[in-house]
Amino acid sequence: MASGIRDKVAIVGMGCSRFGERWDAGPEDLMLEAVSEALADAGVERDRIGAAWLGVFFDEQSVGKSALPLSQALRLPNVPVTRVENLCATGTEALRGAVYAVAAGACDIALALGVEKLKDTGYAGLPERTKGTFEDLYLPGSTAPGSFAQLASAYAARHGHSMHDLKRAMAHVSWKSHENGSRNPKAHLRNRVTIEQVLNAPTISYPLGVYDCCGVSDGAACAIVTTPAIARELGKRDVVMVKALQLAPSNGVEAGHSSWDGSHTLTSRLAAQRAYQEAGVRDPRAEISLMEVHDCFSITELVLMEDLGLSDAGRAVHDVLDGRYDREGRIPCQVDGGLKCFGHPIGATGLRMAYEIYLQLLGRAGERQLRAPTLGLTHNLGGIPNRNIASVALFGLAAA
């Protein structure tokens, strides 16, 4: 039995660029914005980085393929750089590479960086892309909102909710994230909205309206990880430790087998169970202080509350409306605004989530600081509900 990653690797520095429609910035600017903050935070020189992981999803856009964009932007001293891509779980995948390298003893200090430059397409929404030479022959020309919107129809049917009630709960999800995003100076969307505004917005993909969809943003986020011993050498008193890092990709069951009914994300359930086990979490509802989940769309966040084991089956609608996941609720969710309002530069998103957990655990979250959080969860869902990659990570403070 593998011993897992729990308490083997420390995060000693993090950085995150301002997210948004960064007409002013190319990928190089975004990367440097995040890395500079992280290096200063960690108090380490750039040349102490032994290896780096670069996460980029849309390499068709201006970032490009391979290790080179990061190696060149930072003028790294020819240390190994690995480019990773796992759809919307790309940022967490980059972190996983860096963390495993440190745990393996392959290097002392590793850097994980995710970056995405989406706003150079000339149109709204995500860039168009091929699904594959065979897949294009039979799969619908679907979009991300259309693929996730289907969760709503299946979830409502499965649990006997009217679309009216479900839409209200989804509106609460988005309303809450706008409230949170308004307190975040780095967030893409800082405006507050009303429930009525959300409900009356133009439809993108039924039943999702504009406010049910996250921002399409430019941005970068970065983590510097090392061993607990080096973290202490660097003078860190409170140290954020990686408690679990789990990844679960679909194997085709959801898309092609009758056992999946379309109302949940199967891989999120598997990744969460494994992460709780790796971190030694027995009762996630009691132990998790805050979470950043993959709220690409309001309905995604809502069903994730059940997939992560935090709401009972069919009850997320009520828990959301009861404010359980609001800032003041039992388990605050997306206190930084989430994908919805902080924004969703795909390759950076997993690391952006870790950034917020890191700040909160260290008490450095400013206006949005929660009271004494001890354990934070991040979750990504790359792909679409019937074909995806879920990641769940847990972070906590080192036992002193």
Place this chain on the structure above:
Amino acid sequence: MGSRGITSVGTYVPRSRLKRSTIANATAWANPAAARATGACAVCNWDEDSITLAVAAAGACVAPEQRLQVDAVWLASTTLPFADRDNAVVVAQALALREDVRTLTSGGSRRGATSALLAALESAASRPGAQLVVASDRRAAKPGSDQELKYGHAAAAVCVGQGALLAEFLGSASLAADLVDQYRASGASFDYALEERWVRDEGFLKLVPRAIGAALASAGIGASDVSLLAFAGPSAVARRIAQAAGLSSAQSALAERLEESCGDTGAAHPLLLLALALEQCKTGQIVLLVGFGQGVDAIVLRASAASSQLAKQRPLQHQLDGGVDEPHYLRHLSNSALVEIDWGMRAERDNRTAHSVAWRRRDEIGAFVGGRCRECGTVQFPRARVCVNPDCRATDTLEPHPLAHSRGRVKSFTEDWLAFTPRPPLIYGNVELEGGGNLMMEMTDVEPGELAVGTSVRMAMRIKDLDRTRGFRRYFWKAAPVAARGS
């Protein structure tokens, strides 16, 4: 030699009906005659063409379990999408016919279907298998034209052979005459039609009775014995022809019925009329089928007892009675590529087809054949190397399993206004097929608000994507609500 004739028929009339009053509302300012037109034209969705129409009609004509008995396909149309790519082979593949099937395309003539039918009937004398004759047309007409008011889109198919017959072939006559009543130059989009009165007097009324007389003589039948005239031309002319040829009683009912509820369907029209005739006639009655276009084919058939089943079910009449009103004239023009809507940058997506992939996976893509695991029985699409059942996952155990005839159930769906489609919104969802198989499918012939989780769907081969850069189009199966036929 045993008797030979028609062994089965099948038709397909697209779901949308464009009322002639809708056309008149948009065009009567330019063409006042439109204001007097009544009835409706059956019109294609954006994703239908002469190939998909033909597949739908042929699928209704030949039951899945009889497909392997078909040894020839004759495809007649004046509007086939490919000038060089055997359209009939695309149809044969979609129907999952045998690899050694013979295909022949009869193009460039509104009389192509009757000529193909005659050739098939003659060939049936020496061939034991079933021969599929399918005719389809999706003719375009300029806005404001008389053709726009007259034309409809449809397909019809018949199987020809020996044995149990719906109608026995008794005799025929043909006549070739280069009377240019209308024409369409190669590469042109629209027909050029000459004065109707000249066509009637010099064409229909002089040529058709001669061919009829010769056909009746070859069949040894008297004119007064003909019960039904299936004449592919105007109903008003049908009455005059019946008089001139000495046929009995009112003879314009079939033509009138199609004019009113579907329009003139070009190359498909003779077989569509024949299908309607066989639904209406009694055992032993004589049907006279006449195709017209640079000449005449006249074919004499006698309804057999088996046609009484068709008369009971009347599938074509249900299709004609069904249909859904298309209230948007401009949407019809867009569906027909007669007006170019600005779809924005998302429509710039490159739909280049990897033909080597399409060939490698031809039965999956071309005929919607999935796989069934011989270990666990799980049906699945696509047909991967390893079984998708999480409790099985056996390797190389999937055997071909047809899915094109399956009914399905909607598991989840959306109406997507962001995705590009020539007919927004793009409606798609996860579908579970009866008998197994799960996949995300595009939906067609459905309006926003009509779908629900649990909606029953059927499979329809349609255009999936148009590649405007390279002039190619690719096909795949879509899910259409079962109830949406309007029946």
